[in-house]
Amino acid sequence: MPLTKNVAAVLHGKNDLRLEERPIPKPKSNEALLQMECIGICGSDVHFWVHGSIGTYIVEKPMIIGHEASGIVIEVGSEVKHLKKGDRVAIEPGVPCRICNFCKEGNYNVCNDMIFCACPPCDGNLVRYYCQAADFLYKLPDHVSLEEGALLEPFSVAVHACKKGGVTADSVVLIMGAGPVGLCTVIATRAYGATKIIVVDLVEFRLQQALSFGADYILKINPTDSEREIIKRILEVLGEEPNISIDCTGLESCVRICMLAAKKKGVMVEVGMGKPEMNLPLFEAQCKEVDIRSCFRYCNDYPTALALVSSGKANIKPLITHHYRLEDSVQAFQVSKTGVGNAIKVMIHANPNWKP
Known part of the structure; x- marks a missing residue:
């Protein structure tokens, strides 16, 4: 199946979210290229949209928004062994350096060189195609939905x-x-x-x-x-x-x-x-x-979160109250901001073939 245009939701500044076309990325040897499926809107995404910053993190150049996500593997790099084309995965959005003392001690969430989705200046994953380090992708069991895969991010917190x-x-x-x-x-x-x-x-x-x-x-x-x-x-x-x-x-x-x-x-x-x-x-x-x-983000918590969901001990899917297509991202952000319609978790679907 041929790839479509790589549409992305790009934040340019306060209250300035635009849909733009970006090049389809190529995975590095340790990465996987994903067809993005579900991307939840986080309060931090809304805060960046409304204020242009969170603390010392300031949007100084256009940035793709989004970090609560799941997708389907399209292609894997030469070093990737545990994933293959067609695998459904949850995406842990932060990739540390892996070599500093914090990482070696198992505290990679405070790595000074963390690359974290939609945390300036790093692009996020509210986009149609996205590359991510394969060791921060978690294969979903057949009975766990892609929506639940995206929800693993806030649940891991x-x-x-x-x-x-x-x-x-x-x-x-x-x-x-x-x-x-x-x-x-x-x-x-x-x-x-x-x-x-x-x-x-x-x-x-x-x-x-x-x-x-x-x-x-x-x-x-x-x-x-x-x-x-x-x-x-x-x-x-x-x-x-x-x-x-x-x-x-x-x-x-x-x-x-x-x-x-x-x-x-x-x-x-x-x-x-x-x-x-x-x-x-x-x-x-x-x-x-x-x-x-x-408590800052998560660290080695995605496997635990997935195990709780997969076993049935944690039912997180009812958190989702609203669904939107990628093309309707601005409307989705507005709903998440205002909470209209008793919104809790607003989910955006990046696959153009998604049907409600």
Whole structure:
């Protein structure tokens, strides 16, 4: 089957996303060329689109957007042994150097030379054809869909958070935020066997989704609620203090609540990425010896995430609420930005033969 035009969604700056034709890439010896299939829109993609930057990452030249993706192998390089044409794969979007001490120690997510999709200046994979290092491609079992393959990216973030937090069968978990990553974290903590899970958010629909994904309790709050009142209500609902609190929002108020609500000797995991500097209650956290742990992307978590999905222990497909073609990417981004129609995860389909 002949290849079609390589259409890409290219971000030129704030609120300037364009569809452009790019050359079809050729795979290097350790790469595979993919027909891209499913690409989910992440909050970071929307943030780059709206603001043109995230922290120190600034869009200074046109950049293909997108990093939550799956595809089908079209061609493999000469060194690739574990994949062949026609294989369906999930794409881990970050490729480290593999030779620095961080990589050798197994902490490649903090490699200083990481090439990460749609993190300036690197192009992403919201494009019809894309090349990726083959060792960061994961073959999908026949019963796992390409949509689920794309969802492995946000789900791997949640798996990483569970590993960092040490979630086990005796865990009582507080999750701040019921956005896509927060809901993934609900699914992951349930799969890891947490005893109690409470999710806090402003939006009733998302909280109801959290219940459907396995939360035991939900708590709807208002922007005007005081910090201490929210914490009091969390503890009343749970009947005890959480020994693991996970913030999936990046908001200073939520980070503070996670630190203050945590049990003595508990763990607080920061997943959300907010403003660079915050006013936090370190004195109270220190007096309780709360173990504050940062969480950045994922590291050796894709195989775990895939195993949980493949085994049926984690059902992530209902996260997808909206579907769009690659040609309708701007509309898809607008829906993801506004949340209209109770959008959770908006999925873009790059294959021109895709049918709803």
